[in-house]
Amino acid sequence: MSDGRSLIQQRIALGRRRTIGLVIVVASAVLLGVEVALIVIDSSDSAFRWFTAVMMLVWLAVGISQVVVAERRRRRFEAERGRDAGKQEPVR
Numbered sequence: 001m002s003d004g005r006s007l008i009q010q011r012i013a014l015g016r017r018r019t020i021g022l023v024i025v026v027a028s029a030v031l032l033g034v035e036v037a038l039i040v041i042d043s044s045d046s047a048f049r050w051f052t053a054v055m056m057l058v059w060l061a062v063g064i065s066q067v068v069v070a071e072r073r074r075r076r077f078e079a080e081r082g083r084d085a086g087k088q089e090p091v092r
Contacts, residue, residue, distance in 0.1 A: 011086030014074045021066030028063055032056035 001047065005013070035053040040047060 007081060007086035009086075010077060011074075014070055015020060016070055018067055018070035018074070020056060021063050024063030024066060025060055026063075028056045028059035032060060 003010075032053060035049055035056060039049045039053065043049075
């Protein structure tokens, strides 16, 4: 993972990837819930609703995979460089 960036920048990049994955998970889960509710309430447009629900499931899987990859990379980063590598302490 040595790509010329400082340890702080590397840790921030790992956190950013995890955060993006979590945002995708939450957004797709909410939208999936909305689509399922709309399918239950009104089934007149069901083909489009089912397609959208399947797409939200795909995005949910993408988000979960991003979180898993970010956690694996963070663990590897900490194993190689130490648990506190790249962490910033607040200035007092």
